[in-house]
Amino acid sequence: MTGMRHVADAGGRLAPRARRGLANLARIRGDFPTALAAIPSLGWEGRHHRVLAHIHFPHGDIDRAATAFETARTEAEEHNAPGERAIAQTLLALVTAFTDPVRADDELTLAHQLLDQLDQRATVLYARVAALVRDAGTDRDVTHRATVLRTEATTAGLPWILPLLETALAFHHAVRGAHDDLTATLGRLREATANGDFAYYVNIAAAMGDLPQPAGPAVQWLDSEAAVRTRWRALVTARQQHLHA
Structure with missing residues (x-):
């Protein structure tokens, strides 16, 4: 550093x-x-809009994250940077998957069109995580797909994807009210973040399940812990209502 x-x-x-x-x-x-x-x-050289989106997302501020990723995609188009455009588009699909599965499906279609022209394995795996989030709470084999993806990410030497993957799976279990599965996922998430990197995902997953704030290093949020927890829990209840409508 x-x-x-x-x-x-x-x-x-x-x-x-x-x-x-x-x-x-x-x-x-x-x-x-x-x-x-x-x-x-x-x-632009420091990818300011994408960095900003990555800050908004853990706070559960999905609208701001999506706007920043869209702006990042547009800027990449203006600079003729197809790799960066594909990354921003894939991450846009990921964040919108938490709030709007129908839009996320469209965003993923475009992401795959862009990725098909490139060699970006990590970004392809992010797209598959986005698909899990899109399908969270449904019977579309989310748990098995997550297991396969976990193995592929580990084999490919991409461990930084695992915290996000487990968080996506936590979202699925929280929506379904599968408390035992959520507890097991939280255990894997703690293990994946044991070195302190991305440890805030443990807080996010606990909030999704309306579980107590976990022990561990304090996260320095931009908002209060309560505000962040409320946003993530609201995303779970909104998905439950969407599926039961």
């Missing part, structure tokens, strides 16, 4: 990328105020 900070402070060609790295490290460790403070210094 010291070397990255030196590059960021030097202000050279690689500075925006280093600043983005520092912002992402802060977010991954649950220091959202530090991550947010870095946004004005990033610019």
Whole structure:
């Protein structure tokens, strides 16, 4: 991190990328105020809109996250950056899957069209996580698909996908009211975040199931813990109502 900070402070060609790295490290460790403070210094080269979306998403602020990912996609189109466009589109599908499965299906269709022209294995796996979120609460074999995806991500050496995958599965179990399955998923999530990276997903998964706030390092949210928990729980109840309508 010291070397990255030196590059960021030097202000050279690689500075925006280093600043983005520092912002992402802060977010991954649950220091959202530090991550947010870095946004004005990033610019396009530092993928400012995508970094901002990644900050809004864990707070359950899906509308803001979606808007930022859409803006990131548009900016990538303007800069003729097909890889970045595909990433932003896939992440847009992921966040909208929590609130609007029908829209998410359309967003995923476009994401796959963009990914078919590229070699982005990690992003393809994110698209499959998005599909799990889209199908959460249904009988579309979500648990088995998650098991297969967990194995593939581990085999491919992409462990940073696992916390998000387990959180998607927690959403599914919370919507179905499957408390034992949710408890097992929380156990895997704790294991996947034991080094402190992405530990806030444990808080999110607990909130989804209306479970007590877990012990562990305090997350430095932009809002109160209660506000974040309320948003995530509301997404679960909204999906339940959607499925029972």
